[in-house]
Amino acid sequence: MGHFLYDLFYRTDVLLDAWRTAAHQSWAMRGWPVVILDVLFQLGWAAAAAVFLAVNALFIIWFERKLAARIQIRRGPNRVGPWGILQTLADTGKMLIKEDIIPDAADRGVFKAAPLMVLASTFLLFVVLPFGRGLVPADLNVGLLYFLAIGGLSVIGILAGGWASNNKYSLMGGMRSAAQIVSYEVPAVLTVLSIALLAGSLKLGDIVRAQPAFGYILLQPVGFLLFLTASNAEINRGPFDLPESDSELVSGFVTEYSAMRFAIFFLAEYTNLFLAGAFAATLFLGGWRGPLLPPVAWFLIKSYFVVFLLIWIRWTFPRLRVDHLMAFSWKVLLPLALANLFITAVLVKVL
Amino acid sequence: MYAPLERGPIGRVLSGIASLGKGLWITLAYMFRKPITVQYPEQRVVLPLRFRGRLVMPVDPEKGTNRCTACMRCVNICPNHSIDIEKQTGPDGAPLPKPAKYLYNLGTCMFCNLCVEVCPFFALVMSDEHELATTDRGGFVRDLAAEKYRLTGKKASWWQRKFRGSDSGE
Numbered sequence: 001m002g003h004f005l006y007d008l009f010y011r012t013d014v015l016l017d018a019w020r021t022a023a024h025q026s027w028a029m030r031g032w033p034v035v036i037l038d039v040l041f042q043l044g045w046a047a048a049a050a051v052f053l054a055v056n057a058l059f060i061i062w063f064e065r066k067l068a069a070r071i072q073i074r075r076g077p078n079r080v081g082p083w084g085i086l087q088t089l090a091d092t093g094k095m096l097i098k099e100d101i102i103p104d105a106a107d108r109g110v111f112k113a114a115p116l117m118v119l120a121s122t123f124l125l126f127v128v129l130p131f132g133r134g135l136v137p138a139d140l141n142v143g144l145l146y147f148l149a150i151g152g153l154s155v156i157g158i159l160a161g162g163w164a165s166n167n168k169y170s171l172m173g174g175m176r177s178a179a180q181i182v183s184y185e186v187p188a189v190l191t192v193l194s195i196a197l198l199a200g201s202l203k204l205g206d207i208v209r210a211q212p213a214f215g216y217i218l219l220q221p222v223g224f225l226l227f228l229t230a231s232n233a234e235i236n237r238g239p240f241d242l243p244e245s246d247s248e249l250v251s252g253f254v255t256e257y258s259a260m261r262f263a264i265f266f267l268a269e270y271t272n273l274f275l276a277g278a279f280a281a282t283l284f285l286g287g288w289r290g291p292l293l294p295p296v297a298w299f300l301i302k303s304y305f306v307v308f309l310l311i312w313i314r315w316t317f318p319r320l321r322v323d324h325l326m327a328f329s330w331k332v333l334l335p336l337a338l339a340n341l342f343i344t345a346v347l348v349k350v351l
Numbered sequence: 352m353y354a355p356l357e358r359g360p361i362g363r364v365l366s367g368i369a370s371l372g373k374g375l376w377i378t379l380a381y382m383f384r385k386p387i388t389v390q391y392p393e394q395r396v397v398l399p400l401r402f403r404g405r406l407v408m409p410v411d412p413e414k415g416t417n418r419c420t421a422c423m424r425c426v427n428i429c430p431n432h433s434i435d436i437e438k439q440t441g442p443d444g445a446p447l448p449k450p451a452k453y454l455y456n457l458g459t460c461m462f463c464n465l466c467v468e469v470c471p472f473f474a475l476v477m478s479d480e481h482e483l484a485t486t487d488r489g490g491f492v493r494d495l496a497a498e499k500y501r502l503t504g505k506k507a508s509w510w511q512r513k514f515r516g517s518d519s520g521e
Contacts, residue, residue: 069386070384074387316375316377317374
């Protein structure tokens with residue numbers, strides 16, 4: 001029993017592999033096509049990811065509200081449940097029973113599809129995210145490329161939402177978001193490339209294993225800051241929240257959204273926040289590796305630490321002006337990322 | 352701290368980065384401060400002496416009744432016509448210098464304190480009462496003379512000190 005528990009927490013890959021092999025064998029013995037079993041496994045992963053997505057959003061929204069309150073020497077939500085931890089649940093209930101309004105002039109099909117597109121791109125990122133040893137739905141050979149490609153997909157949903165709302169503010173928010181995500185994708189890719197150079201692989205599992213005990217952050221301090229900044233901009237938060245800058249664009253691309261459709265955008269936003277933290281932790285902080293505690297615990301600790309950093313940054317810095325935003329990406333981050341990549345490449349070749 | 356222009360490009364970049372760190376340090380320090388929130392229904396702040404709550408006409412403990420003489424000054428000065436007075440009448444039908452009804456309309460009152468300032472007999476005080484919601488508009492109009500409000504605490508002694516000296520000359 002103790003052995004099983006040890007495996008469950010520390011050697012999840014062994015346990016999962018053994019279980020999968022056993023299931024495959026018994027499935028094949030009955031003469032059923034193995035494809036169906038594989039699909040079932042994938043559905044299991046998807047369900048697990050969906051549950052995590054929901055629970056994570058519940059926690060992270062509460063966490064951000066609490067932290068923001070502390071920064072402003074307030075108390076934050078403290079009425080629903082202990083320390084107000086069920087506040088998000090109450091808000092979700094409220095969202096569910098609100099009227100779902102679609103503007104008359106909106107493009108109904110696109111309007112309805114937009115939140116789902118954003119959520120889908122977020123959800124798809126869980127495919128390559130290693131939560132622990134073997135705890136990854138599919139450790140793709142091109143995991144890093146997949147992360148960058150799918151991560152950039154959310155802009156389609158945001159732009160679609162802004163366009164379909166048939167509202168000036170929404171459209172401007174969508175346009176800004178598109179410009180911003182495309183601009184900040186470039187330094188992010190260049191930074192991540194230097195990680196790939198160091199690890200010699202695009203597979204996230206290999207990158208985690210290739211890291212020294214302290215992670216790549218000591219080898220790539222500039223890279224970590226660049227990645228943090230670029231991913232913060234890509235998830236439209238912090239000082240880079242121009243797509244939904246309340247004081248200029250009402251609420252940007254979510255202006256016309258209400259009820260559950262708004263909640264889906266919100267869910268995607270906070271899941272993106274976690275994913276930004278999780279990928280920063282995986283690429284720079286050594287992912288699920290760490291002493292004593294189980295891999296999953298280490299992964300979550302590191303991820304939420306980066307999430308804490310991002311929240312802290314968001315509630316500290318004022319919003320950038322829109323032209324400064326572009327200038328910052330192309331004139332500051334891009335040269336820095338190029339220099340970082342160049343130095344890394346030379347050092348990898350020389351050493 | 353701003354990046355002064357004299358510093359040259361590299362110095363400006365460095366001081367800019369330092370200022371970011373400074374901002375982060377401030378918010379981090381604030382995170383560990385005690386929240387200043389007052390959890391209102393359970394906790395309450397101590398109201399200042401001159402807090403302007405609902406208007407009251409307190410009972411003067413020495414006289415056992417209110418100090419109003421129905422001189423109509425408060426009625427005349429009120430910008431919103433929030434006060435109406437009906438005078439008491441004597442057996443011959445002539446009005447007496449006492450209010451039979453002192454009708455105060457909370458719904459139109461803007462808490463300007465003019466009635467209190469103009470009253471020559473210190474009959475009026477703005478009380479500490481500030482939870483004044485009612486479920487119908489009739490609840491806003493109150494007869495302050497019939498109410499026989501008793502001021503307590505610091506506000507009472509503050510109010511009584513105002514007229515203690517002036518009464519002796521009568």
